[in-house]
Amino acid sequence: MAKGSTRAYAASVSSVDRIAVAELQDDHLRTLIAGGETVAERKAKVPADGLAATVAAFANTAGGWILLGVSNHGEVVGFSVPGRAEPQDWLRNHLRGNVDPMPPFRCRMMAIDGHDVVVVRVYASDQTPHIVTQNGAIYVREHGGKQPIRSQAALLALSVKPEQAEADTISRMTRLPLVAQAFAHRDDLGEPISEQTRVSDWLISVAPLAVPEGFREKGLASPAKMRERVLEQLGRLGPPDRSWVRVQPHATGVSIGGANQVTGHGAHLMLDAGGVVVGRVRVRLTRGVWHVGTTADEVITPPLGLTLDTLADCGVSGKVLAHLHIRICATADEYEPVLSLQTHHDSGELYAPPENECSVAAI
Numbered sequence: 001m002a003k004g005s006t007r008a009y010a011a012s013v014s015s016v017d018r019i020a021v022a023e024l025q026d027d028h029l030r031t032l033i034a035g036g037e038t039v040a041e042r043k044a045k046v047p048a049d050g051l052a053a054t055v056a057a058f059a060n061t062a063g064g065w066i067l068l069g070v071s072n073h074g075e076v077v078g079f080s081v082p083g084r085a086e087p088q089d090w091l092r093n094h095l096r097g098n099v100d101p102m103p104p105f106r107c108r109m110m111a112i113d114g115h116d117v118v119v120v121r122v123y124a125s126d127q128t129p130h131i132v133t134q135n136g137a138i139y140v141r142e143h144g145g146k147q148p149i150r151s152q153a154a155l156l157a158l159s160v161k162p163e164q165a166e167a168d169t170i171s172r173m174t175r176l177p178l179v180a181q182a183f184a185h186r187d188d189l190g191e192p193i194s195e196q197t198r199v200s201d202w203l204i205s206v207a208p209l210a211v212p213e214g215f216r217e218k219g220l221a222s223p224a225k226m227r228e229r230v231l232e233q234l235g236r237l238g239p240p241d242r243s244w245v246r247v248q249p250h251a252t253g254v255s256i257g258g259a260n261q262v263t264g265h266g267a268h269l270m271l272d273a274g275g276v277v278v279g280r281v282r283v284r285l286t287r288g289v290w291h292v293g294t295t296a297d298e299v300i301t302p303p304l305g306l307t308l309d310t311l312a313d314c315g316v317s318g319k320v321l322a323h324l325h326i327r328i329c330a331t332a333d334e335y336e337p338v339l340s341l342q343t344h345h346d347s348g349e350l351y352a353p354p355e356n357e358c359s360v361a362a363i
Contacts, residue, residue, distance in 0.1 A: 126165030279303030
C-alpha cells in the first residue's frame with residue numbers, strides 16, 4: 001500500500017473508532033474487516049475457549065473491535081447468535097462468570113454481503129485488571145493479539161487505574177456546570193411546618209467510570225427520549241394527562257423538568273455531556289412513618305431509573321457511581337420529625353432542621 005494510501009486508511013480506521021456501535025454503516029464495517037488483526041479480532045465462530053480472554057485483553061488495554069462471522073483472512077462467513085437473545089444480552093451471558101469484573105462493551109448484528117456479522121466494541125476499561133476466571137490470567141493486547149501479563153510493574157499499572165477513574169468520576173459528578181447547577185442550594189423549600197411537608201428534592205446523580213466515545217453526541221441528541229421519560233414519571237405521580245414539561249437546551253447538555261398539575265409533584269432529568277446524568281423527583285409527604293422499602297419504591301427508585309435508562313441510551317456499560325442527595329422542608333420545633341424511616345431491625349428519624357441537607361454518596 002502506498003504511503004499516502006496508508007495514511008488515508010489509518011485516518012478512516014480512526015474515524016470508525018469514534019463512531020458509536022449503533023451508528024456503524026456498511027462502509028465502516030468494511031473498513032474494520034479490511035484492517036486485519038491489528039484493527040479488529042476477526043473470528044468465524046466462537047473459539048473453543050470462548051471470548052473471555054479476547055474481551056478482557058481489549059478492556060485491559062486500549063479497547064478494540066471483535067467481528068464474529070468474519071474469518072481470519074477477512075472472508076465474511078456469517079454468524080448466528082444462539083437462541084433468540086439479542087447480541088448484547090447473549091455476549092453478556094457468555095462473559096458472565098468468565099471475566100471479573102464484567103468489561104464495558106456494546107455489540108449489534110449487521111448484515112453484509114448476504115451474511116450476518118456480530119460487531120463487538122470493547123471499550124478501554126477503568127475497572128482493570130479484568131481477570132479470566134477460568135485460569136486466573138490477566139491479558140493485555142500487544143502486537144495484534146492477546147498476551148498474559150508477565151511483570152509486576154504491568155500489573156501495578158492496571159491496578160491503579162480504578163482508583164484514578166473513581167476520583168475523576170467523583171470530580172465530574174460535582175464540578176461539571178449543569179451538575180453544579182442541579183445541586184445548587186435552593187431557598188424555596190418553605191418554612192417549618194407540622195402536618196405536611198414537601199420533600200422538595202430527592203436527587204440522584206449517576207456517572208460511568210468510563211465515558212464511551214460518542215456519549216456527548218448521543219446525549220445532546222436525546223431530549224425527545226428524556227422528555228418521554230419525565231412525562232411517564234409524572235404520570236405515576238398523578239393523573240397522567242395533567243402534566244406539563246419544559247425542555248431547556250444548554251451548550252453542554254439538556255435539562256428537562258415538569259410537574260403534575262393535580263398533585264404538585266415534579267420530576268426533572270438533566271444530562272451534562274461531560275458524562276453525568278441527574279434525576280430528581282419532588283413529592284409531598286405527610287408526617288408519619290415511612291418504611292424504607294416504600295421510600296425506595298416510590299421516591300428513590302424513579303429518579304434512579306430515569307438516570308440509568310438515559311445513560312444506557314448514550315452507550316454506557318460497565319460500572320457507574322451514584323450519589324443520592326436529599327433536601328427536606330424543615331419541621332417546626334414543637335412537632336415530631338415529619339419523616340421516619342424504618343426497617344425490620346432498626347429505625348431512625350430523618351430530621352430536617354432549616355438549611356440542612358442530607359447526602360449519601362456512592363450508592
